[in-house]
Amino acid sequence: MNEKAIEQEIKDKGLTAPRLTPDHIDEQIRSFAFHVFPGSRTTVCMLTLRNGFELIGESSCVSAENFDEGIGQKIAFNNARDKIWILEGYLLRDWVHANEQAVIKEFAFEQGLSGTSAADLARVHIVGEETGLTD
Numbered sequence: 771m772n773e774k775a776i777e778q779e780i781k782d783k784g785l786t787a788p789r790l791t792p793d794h795i796d797e798q799i800r801s802f803a804f805h806v807f808p809g810s811r812t813t814v815c816m817l818t819l820r821n822g823f824e825l826i827g828e829s830s831c832v833s834a835e836n837f838d839e840g841i842g843q844k845i846a847f848n849n850a851r852d853k854i855w856i857l858e859g860y861l862l863r864d865w866v867h868a869n870e871q872a873v874i875k876e877f878a879f880e881q882g883l884s885g886t887s888a889a890d891l892a893r894v895h896i897v898g899e900e901t902g903l904t905d
Contacts, residue, residue, distance in 0.1 A: 788866055795854050802850075804843050813842030817850045823857075825850045 773792045780789070799831075801818045811831035818824050827850025831837040 781898045785872070788862055790855060790862060795851065795858060798858065801838050802847060804846065805849050806839060806842065811837045811842075813839065813844035813846045815843065816849045817847075817854070819854070825857075827851065827853070 776794060798819045799817050799822050800822075803816050805814045805816075806812065807814075811834055813829045815827045817827070818823055822841035827846045827848065829842045829849065831842065
């Protein structure tokens with residue numbers, strides 16, 4: 771199943787929680803460059819992301835007779851692009867977690883809990899679960 775089909779299935783099922791999309795991943799790419807090592811069948815792609823971070827993808831061909839620079843570039847690009855999903859997934863999950871923690875802290879404050887002791891935080895988490903404020 772390709773990205774477009776998966777994206778459509780997600781939309782069709784009405785899944786609306788925070789998530790990454792292929793468009794978001796593509797928006798992170800500022801530029802890219804390719805390099806084929808002289809005398810080799812190996813292609814490297816370097817993506818430069820919006821924030822200046824660089825990722826590397828690679829491809830290598832087993833048989834010199836099958837080497838095609840354009841195909842190698844596509845594979846290397848896709849391998850580098852796939853790494854963006856992991857990085858952006860971590861950032862999004864960190865953002866979701868920070869927002870969940872803010873809700874718990876607000877709930878603790880409203881309940882008159884200090885939120886500083888382990889017992890208080892455990893109590894907030896348990897009460898939050900009962901009220902649907904945590905996952």
